[in-house]
Amino acid sequence: MSLVSIRKTEDYRQEAVDRAVALHFEALGVEGDLRPGMKVTIKPNLLTARRPEQAVTTHPAVLLSVVKWLKERGVESITVADSPGGPYVAAALRTVYAVSGLKALEGPFKLNYDTGWREVRCAEGFENRSFNIINPLVDADYIINIAKLKTHSMTTLSAGIKNLFGAIPGLQKPEFHYKYPELRDFSNMLLEIAATVDADITVIDAVEAMEGNGPNGGDMRYMGLTFASRNLYAQDYVAARLMGLEPEGIPMLSLALEKGLFSPEDVELIGDKVQAPETPFKLPDSATLDFMTFVPKIFRGCAHKVMTKILRPLPKLEAEKCIGCGKCAESCPPHIIKMSGGRAVIPTRGCISCFCCQEMCPVHAIKVKRRLRRAK
Numbered sequence: 476m477s478l479v480s481i482r483k484t485e486d487y488r489q490e491a492v493d494r495a496v497a498l499h500f501e502a503l504g505v506e507g508d509l510r511p512g513m514k515v516t517i518k519p520n521l522l523t524a525r526r527p528e529q530a531v532t533t534h535p536a537v538l539l540s541v542v543k544w545l546k547e548r549g550v551e552s553i554t555v556a557d558s559p560g561g562p563y564v565a566a567a568l569r570t571v572y573a574v575s576g577l578k579a580l581e582g583p584f585k586l587n588y589d590t591g592w593r594e595v596r597c598a599e600g601f602e603n604r605s606f607n608i609i610n611p612l613v614d615a616d617y618i619i620n621i622a623k624l625k626t627h628s629m630t631t632l633s634a635g636i637k638n639l640f641g642a643i644p645g646l647q648k649p650e651f652h653y654k655y656p657e658l659r660d661f662s663n664m665l666l667e668i669a670a671t672v673d674a675d676i677t678v679i680d681a682v683e684a685m686e687g688n689g690p691n692g693g694d695m696r697y698m699g700l701t702f703a704s705r706n707l708y709a710q711d712y713v714a715a716r717l718m719g720l721e722p723e724g725i726p727m728l729s730l731a732l733e734k735g736l737f738s739p740e741d742v743e744l745i746g747d748k749v750q751a752p753e754t755p756f757k758l759p760d761s762a763t764l765d766f767m768t769f770v771p772k773i774f775r776g777c778a779h780k781v782m783t784k785i786l787r788p789l790p791k792l793e794a795e796k797c798i799g800c801g802k803c804a805e806s807c808p809p810h811i812i813k814m815s816g817g818r819a820v821i822p823t824r825g826c827i828s829c830f831c832c833q834e835m836c837p838v839h840a841i842k843v844k845r846r847l848r849r850a851k
């Protein structure tokens with residue numbers, strides 16, 4: 476049975492979030508996991524330097540509630556670590572910690588500045604033999620993954636599974652986009668990373684979630700919820716349903732189902748009763764449905780080639796907004812973006828439609844163009 480705990484969490488007032496986290500952890504029996512001298516690492520979503528109210532990063536109040544709960548139970552060693560987009564260097568971490576509101580809270584926990592990583596072997600039968608994982612996650616005795624609930628331009632959903640892509644150091648992340656340009660292959664890799672990191676508990680901050688062109692350029696959507704589970708696949712499935720999305724159409728979830736990582740029949744919801752909204756979350760302009768799921772297996776080879784050509788969305792620069800920072804070029808896996816005259820130049824040829832450029836653009840100057848629009 477996969478328990479998924481859901482709690483109405485009205486806003487980010489500390490006492491409201493403290494109460495929700497305490498109820499989640501009590502329901503999941505987290506206290507029984509704790510051991511004297513244990514090293515705990517918390518992995519928030521720190522995609523890039525954004526303020527808490529922009530709904531891009533894990534809200535500091537949620538992180539602080541988890542820290543307080545651990546401290547009250549005698550846990551001394553708590554490190555907060557993530558590898559945001561862009562280069563994994565101490566200066567970039569300092570900026571992200573300051574802007575996201577975490578720096579101001581440091582004391583009961585330690586913010587990570589160690590930018591090293593180690594190779595961690597994957598389980599037998601995985602496509603990848605190993606992953607390079609940032610040190611604080613390798614060194615941890617216990618990992619708490621605190622995701623932010625968002626739509627995502629490439630993977631449609633960013634929650635517990637996708638948050639663990641941040642275990643991969645800095646600019647090694649775009650290399651995986653290049654290695655796996657097809658969404659199903661990329662999604663399979665995300666599942667392999669999640670299994671290799673093997674977080675003990677995943678919490679989702681969905682008090683203020685994001686819809687539209689997430690994970691960075693979407694709009695805040697109030698949801699008033701937090702989630703927690705030991706099974707992050709089941710939890711992402713439940714969260715997607717409560718966003719009004721069809722989880723089976725999201726490749727990382729359809730693959731998790733195929734691999735038997737959870738089964739909807741074995742999911743038990745605990746906590747507050749919540750219904751899916753009447754108006755589903757707005758999808759990103761670039762969202763690609765996993766249409767292959769609905770095509771009979773014998774036709775999938777040719778259907779895939781044709782449909783990918785027709786449906787593939789591409790990035791489009793709104794040149795007047797571009798400030799020439801070069802963050803898109805830095806994160807472009809095939810290195811096709813060039814800077815010219817203080818602006819980005821984004822060619823179509825060679826583009827793998829990963830939308831890392833859109834994800835990293837601080838001024839939302841990159842939109843989506845496509846020949847066919849998906850039905851709303």
Ligand code: SF4
Nearest residue numbers: 807826827829830832
């Ligand atoms: S141009 Fe943008 S979408 Fe295309 S490959 Fe580069 S980062 Fe990905």
Ligand code: SF4
Nearest residue numbers: 797798800801803836
């Ligand atoms: S498109 Fe965005 S990320 Fe790229 S250079 Fe312009 S402002 Fe920077």
